[in-house]
Amino acid sequence: MGNRRPAGYEYHHRFWMDDSVVPYYDSRIQMFNPSVDKKQYLFEIQTNFKLKKRVDDEEQVIGSEIFANIVLRIDDCWCLENDICGRLHDYWMSIDEIKQLVNEALDFTKQKMAVDATKYESRSVVTVVIGLDVCTVQQEGESIDDMIGRAIRPEHMFPLRLTFFFERRGPGWRYNGDIEKSYIDHKDFLMGLARYRPDDDVGLAYMEVCGVCLLESRATPAAHVSYLPCGHGVHSHCVFIWFNAGKSSCPSCGDRVPTDGEKFDLDHEKDNHILLID
Secondary structure, three states, X not given: OOOOOOOOEEEEEEEEEOHHHHHHHHHHHHHHOOOOOOOEEEEEEEEEEEEEOOOOOXXXXXXXXXXXXXXXXXXXXXXXXXXXXHHHHHOOOOHHHHHHHHHHHHHHHHHHHHHOHHHHHOOOEEEEEEEEEEEEEOOOOOOHHHHHHOOOOHHHOOOHHHOOOEOOOOOOOOOXXXXXXXXXXXXXXXXXXXXXXXOOHHHHHHOOEOOOOOOEHHHOOOOOEEEOOOOOEEEHHHHHHHHHOOOOEXXXXXXXXXXXXXXXXXXXXXXXXXXHHO
């Protein structure tokens, strides 16, 4: 993750306390700390993805997502930063911007708890909402279509369902096993895939055309790039679409990707072989 971001993107954030979101995470809160013997700090990130036109400064919302994370210590900057930095990196936020956001969120929480100490002293869960606007800003001489083409949005990122973030679970929510059936055999593989920005040297050097959507890298400048074991590059979000459709091989060369179970057995066999040699 670099300490820079390309021009043409802005980030704006705000914080507020909101106890009404707690029921959406009840089961996750209990699972995270079943005994509830410590105060838990739930940070919910509500992200709006926007387009910002140059002429009239008009903003248009093109997508949104909500996820949360829990920490047990309000002074643990590293824990919160480490947990959410992966997703914020997908927004192309720099390290400094992520650190600033985390520090301000924790400072805000401490200030609110100090002002109303009696109220929060008895709370087992303290909830803070981070409202984050991720704006793709039209540059001078850039067409609307080109701005839209490089816009940061959920469909160009790794699916939240494959991450460890907490997603909202409202009344009547039920687990749907069918959602995971198609990619469950490669879940570890998908979660472990590195994702590169197209403006990085690696992305430009190795992916000219995505083997799934058949679009050139330059036509989708906001989409991250991942590389399969065979070395062929594809859009990171297209990898998920491909495996979600039941595929298990490279769309470009047909090289098969071992399942997580097969990979585990192979690694275990190698370890045993090394032990026998020693």
